[in-house]
Amino acid sequence: GAVVSQHPSRVICKSGTSVKIECRSLDFQATTMFWYRQFPKKSLMLMATSNEGSKATYEQGVEKDKFLINHASLTLSTLTVTSAHPEDSSFYICSGRDYHTGELFFGEGSRLTVL
């Protein structure tokens, strides 16, 4: 089946630094990618929707200047957590929608820990 790869799977950074998480669709073209955040023992909360070549649409309450999303190609979207703080520590999951089939595939997730 189709694969979405996230990198890194785990990252630890110091407070105030920026971290970039990549989400790649390995064997399909993803015109739309979704970024979710999952708090411990909680459900997934949609952060933003990105369409290839255009600006991301952020959900209410999500700071667009803090969570920068770039979707420059049909196979790659990136989430950059800028000036990270401990409260940004979380599990971030992306999903991509196959351009041809419309199916949705999820990445393995990236665990961010900000010290």
Next chain:
Amino acid sequence: AQSVTQPDIHITVSEGASLELRCNYSYGATPYLFWYVQSPGQGLQLLLKYFSGDTLVQGIKGFEAEFKRSQSSFNLRKPSVHWSDAAEYFCAVGARNAGNMLTFGGGTRLMVKP
């Protein structure tokens, strides 16, 4: 706005016993419905989905779910649980015209006793 409720936060069943995980949704029209499974520290794996047609949907790993419009439910079932089924299960709903943007339920953690 659409919403999903999974009433059971935790469920424990014995290995070999049957399983039913509840999911209720709120949506104005016929939704797309999904069940995902998440192992600790992992991403989501799709178990099954309902778009239209037969309301009893078969999925992977022996799971099935039944869409009941009158009850706004999409409960997940498995006749005989295996220890490897222990995980977190999420029900999700998507609008047909929202490009697969999903709203997730709170999740149900399944524990399996030997």
